[in-house]
Amino acid sequence: TLPAEPSILPVAERTLVLVKPDGVRRGLSGEILRRVEAKGYTLRAVRLMDATPELLAAHYAEHEGKPFYQPLVDFMLSGPVLAVVAEGNNVIAGFRSLAGATDPTVAAPGTIRGDLGRDWGLKVVQNLVHGSDSTESAAREIGLWFPELV
Numbered sequence: 001t002l003p004a005e006p007s008i009l010p011v012a013e014r015t016l017v018l019v020k021p022d023g024v025r026r027g028l029s030g031e032i033l034r035r036v037e038a039k040g041y042t043l044r045a046v047r048l049m050d051a052t053p054e055l056l057a058a059h060y061a062e063h064e065g066k067p068f069y070q071p072l073v074d075f076m077l078s079g080p081v082l083a084v085v086a087e088g089n090n091v092i093a094g095f096r097s098l099a100g101a102t103d104p105t106v107a108a109p110g111t112i113r114g115d116l117g118r119d120w121g122l123k124v125v126q127n128l129v130h131g132s133d134s135t136e137s138a139a140r141e142i143g144l145w146f147p148e149l150v
């Protein structure tokens with residue numbers, strides 16, 4: 001028998017991907033989305049937007065109180081963010097694998113952060129992308145960035 005058409009395979013997961021302001025500023029949005037699509041994931045929603053302090057406080061609540069928290073929020077407010085919902089089986093783990101380690105200096109070549117990122121000597125790690133880290137985070141974050149989808 002022939003394999004099922006990709007379009008009728010069950011879709012197990014969605015994840016929130018953000019191209020952070022450094023990625024948008026450097027003109028890497030297309031390259032980053034290209035990698036997501038080339039991997040085989042589907043773009044379900046894409047929106048260029050300005051984050052707000054309220055949105056970021058909710059999004060990064062787990063990091064409140066850490067030394068990099070305020071620099072992180074300020075960085076995320078420094079320019080537009082490309083918010084994306086990507087879909088596919090195991091896309092949560094799959095996108096984090098595409099993104100690479102948090103620190104772009106040690107992120108493996110072949111990953112978004114490893115190929116395109118570096119240490120800029122700043123208080124916050126500017127590492128081009130965010131990706132949800134669990135199904136719970138994905139549901140919560142998609143609800144924050146795309147309330148109309150839930």
Ligand code: IDP
Nearest residue numbers: 068072101102123124125126127129130131133
């Ligand atoms: P992740 O984005 O790889 O999941 P998290 O630990 O959730 O990493 O941290 C959120 C973001 O905060 C990182 O992507 C990075 O931009 C920033 N960050 C994390 N740890 C540090 C740090 O030790 N110094 C400066 N910035 C950091």
